[in-house]
Amino acid sequence: MAVALEDLKFTLQEVLDTFKSCLSEHKEVFLEHYVAGWRGLVRFMNCLGSVFSFISKDAVNKIQILVNHLNGENGAHYVTIQSMVKYELDSQLVDLTKRGSFPESGCRTLLRLHRALRWLELFLERLQTSTEDSNTSVMCSEAYNESLAQHHAWIIRKAAGTAFWALPGRATFFDVMNVGSPEQVMAVLGDTLPLISEVYQVTEDLYAQNNILELP
Numbered sequence: 001m002a003v004a005l006e007d008l009k010f011t012l013q014e015v016l017d018t019f020k021s022c023l024s025e026h027k028e029v030f031l032e033h034y035v036a037g038w039r040g041l042v043r044f045m046n047c048l049g050s051v052f053s054f055i056s057k058d059a060v061n062k063i064q065i066l067v068n069h070l071n072g073e074n075g076a077h078y079v080t081i082q083s084m085v086k087y088e089l090d091s092q093l094v095d096l097t098k099r100g101s102f103p104e105s106g107c108r109t110l111l112r113l114h115r116a117l118r119w120l121e122l123f124l125e126r127l128q129t130s131t132e133d134s135n136t137s138v139m140c141s142e143a144y145n146e147s148l149a150q151h152h153a154w155i156i157r158k159a160a161g162t163a164f165w166a167l168p169g170r171a172t173f174f175d176v177m178n179v180g181s182p183e184q185v186m187a188v189l190g191d192t193l194p195l196i197s198e199v200y201q202v203t204e205d206l207y208a209q210n211n212i213l214e215l216p
């Protein structure tokens with residue numbers, strides 16, 4: 001029986017490894033590894049219960065759009081996020097001001113995941129400084145309100161806010177991360193966060209330079 005990648009067991013270490021291999025020595029972001037990082041995160045979310053499946057579906061859909069670009073006839077232009085942005089903008093394959101002919105452009109699709117990466121960064125920062133009594137739902141909502149929520153319609157914010165209350169407590173959350181004791185989780189978080197932050201910042205700068213941070 002074939003098993004979808006998203007259904008395999010999550011380990012935080014694996015996500016760390018994919019984000020480690022995301023950046024080239026010239027600070028280019030390899031799309032293949034970026035997408036692999038997201039696949040790992042979706043696997044984590046799938047372990048948390050079906051209440052998150054509407055979020056997971058959207059992420060999987062966006063991951064698949066990027067994989068299709070990577071595996072398509074113009075895949076060579078999609079090796080890094082930098083080459084993708086240049087190719088799509090030079091070839092006018094991006095809707096810049098309103099949705100139109102290119103609802104599945106790589107630039108637009110990646111921007112949605114990029115914004116979600118900021119949520120992840122803020123959430124992991126909170127987890128890293130959390131104590132046994134900290135509430136994962138509160139940390140998740142705060143991170144969401146400071147980032148992704150600003151790009152979501154009211155109905156999505158409402159649904160996301162409701163789902164956050166179904167998050168398990170910190171101890172279970174750490175168990176699902178599958179890296180060992182809370183001390184080991186903290187250590188892996190300490191390794192993971194700077195990598196995620198760097199990938200986020202490189203992407204943010206690239207999108208800002210090209211004035212494509214608000215793609216419809």
Ligand SMILES: CCCCCCCC/C=C\CCCCCCCC(=O)N[C@@H](COP(=O)(O)O)[C@H](O)/C=C/CCCCCCCCCCCCC
Pocket residue numbers: 012015041042044045052054055056058059112113115116119120140144148156160167177216
């Ligand atoms: C290291 C382990 C600890 C943390 C692990 C977290 C795992 C999170 C995995 C995936 C995060 C989901 C990424 C969601 C991408 C959302 C992209 C987006 O903004 N899509 C909206 C806009 O798209 P277009 O309509 O413009 O195409 C779309 O409307 C969204 C629909 C679904 C709702 C999105 C809610 C996002 C909440 C993010 C927090 C996830 C909380 C997971 C709990 C751990």
